[in-house]
Amino acid sequence: MPIVSLKDILDHAFAERYGVAAFNVVNDLTIDAVIAAAEEVRSPLIVQTSVKTVNSMGADVLYQLFRAIAEPARVPVTLHLDHCPDREVVTRCLQTGWNSVLFDGSALTVEENTRQTIEVVAEARRHGAHVEGEIEGVRGVEDGIGSDDAPQVYPIEEAVAFLEATEVDCFAPAIGTAHGVYATAPILNPERVTQLVARKALPMVLHGGTGLSATAFQDLIARGCAKVNISTALKVTFLDATREFLADNPTKQDPPSLFRHQRAAVKAMAEEYLNVFGSAGKAW
Ligand code: 13P
Secondary structure, three states, X not given: OXXXXXHHHHXXXXXXXXXEEEEEOOOHHHHHHHHXXXXXXXXOEEEEEOHHHHHHHOHHHHHHHHXXXXXXXXXXXXXXXXXXXXXXXXXHHHHHOOOEEEEEOOOOOHHHHHHHHHHHHHHHHHOOOEEEEEOOOOEOOEOOEOEOOOOOXXXXXXXXXXXXXXXXXXXXXXXXXXXXXXXXXXXXXXHHHHHHHHHOOOOEEEOOOOOOOHHHXXXXXXXXXXXXXXXXXXXXXXXXXXXXXXXXXXXXXXXHHHHHHHHHHHHHHHHHHHHHOOOOOOOO
16 A cells, blocks of 8 residues: 555545544654554554654654555555644655645734645645644644643634635644643533534544543544544653563663563554544555
């Protein structure tokens, strides 16, 4: 199965109302683990990278690792750049081979965000790539991007005008979710997804997936959230598995056995989400 586009994956999921997990990977081991999970349950998959991961590994190395692992996979896989306010990083990733990008202009005025998103969409199209748009930030700082303040929420009309003007391929609306671990249960606004989809039939993106209940996921997916972002859960799983292994094996000097333990934990976590999101068995 060749690497496919984000649009292929999301259009299919949106039409059939299942969600596709977008896991924020941190290295080759986690790329391998989430792809192995997708193969295990026959699910399409979005491998997602933060700007921090791109900058720490280098776009070229990260892309080559993704490609080497994803190309032989027997399920559809795509590579997406998460929240990126930096146009230079957007350009670097598109030139390197990323299939899609989230240009995060949420700190800009909607007018300026619209202007720049139109440019990013044109740039992406030249590479055969796709774009996620957003006008409202997602609460919570993740990998150095974002804010702990509640985002400004714009009227539906303004969001629809942004979608019409920019022709982005999917959209991340503010619906009460946040990045990181929820201190208290979030107050969600699922109706906003329904209202947006009624006005513009476009796959919506659910940010801040870690910590939501299966019921909340399934309700939001049924309303049109076709891409579901999971970052914190992967990091917690990876680090908990590391701590557990080191505590159980304080004198062992064998890194590969640690790697096997980390991979198994991340793979199991990913499989659980793929089953909850209804994408298991949907690979083509
Ligand atoms: P979590 O860290 O809450 O899983 O959110 C992930 C996300 O939305 C990445 O953009």
